[in-house]
Amino acid sequence: MKKFKGIILAGGVGSRLRPLTTVLSKQLLPIYDKPMIFYPLSVLMLAGIKEILIISSQDHINMFKDLLGDGSRIGLSLDYKVQLEPRGIAEAFILAEDFIGDNSCSLILGDNIFYGPSFTKLMKSAMRKNLGAEIFTYPVKNPEDFGILKCDQYGKPTDIVEKPSKYISNLAITGLYFFDNNCIELSKKIAPSNRGELEITSLLNIYLKEKKLSSNFLGRGFAWLDTGSHDSLIDAGLFVKTIENRQGQKIACIEEIAFNNGWIDEAQLKNQVNLYKKTEYGNYLKSLLENNP
DSSP states (O other), X not given: OOOEEEEEEOOSOOGGGTTTTSSSXXXXXXXTTEETTHHHHXXXXXXXOOEEEEEEOTTTHHHHHHHHTTSGGGTOEEEEEEOSSOOOTTHHHHHTHHHHTTSEXXXXXXXXXXXXXXXXXXHHHHHHHOSSEXXXXXXXXXXXXXXXXXXXXXSOEEEEEESOSSOSOSEEEEEEEEXXXXXXXXXXXXXXXXXXXXXXXXXXXXXXXXXXXXXXXXXXXXXXXXXXXXXXXXXXXXXXXXXXXXXSOXXXXXXXXXXXXXXXXXXXXXXXXXXXXXXXXXXXXXXXXXXXX
């Protein structure tokens, strides 16, 4: 299997969330007990991806560096890239060209939260195919607000429509994608949309026409949460709080994932405990050490 590198697109100005985002990146806002960026980062880590590029604005890039550094404390190799202004999701592949090299890549939007059983298995299955593009869909009751995928009776993708005015399907395309290396050159050929952006749907439609687009359905038992409004921020935080308090296990605990993956040892995890000492988060990390056989 060809190596995958990861990209987190954490750009934009978060205008719908002002004044919260007047001086702070949207992806650094809290989702219950941790910053939003931990959630997409944890998804890539669960997929086994260790080399990750974070793309953000000039105003915010150093905030992510201050929070995460070079990633070595959790067994990662993190790089950073500035997106001077929002020019569409597909521009991420052009900005990341040198980082990706001749590898395949996964892109996740920095404000998307995923939760569900066998999610790691689904992602690793997508990575093993390593040909074309893989997307993840989720049923929604308001498809007119999303990019929507239409499939035939056999579940094969047939059409992609951005915010359809007429019903074609209820399968929203989530903010998690797996691409082969062709995504870089194909993104360069995309014409900007009416809003002047390189749309991810334009890139996906190229793969669709070449019959190289596959989809994975996230159905019952999965949660896909967007955090683009004040209400959705609260909803996401309450969801995480409910799961964590009920199960006694944390969602998107990047130190725990690194430890379980064997990327850091007990001594390194203990350093993280000391970093968060006298906090509930630190106590949780400490319990991982105490319960480790």
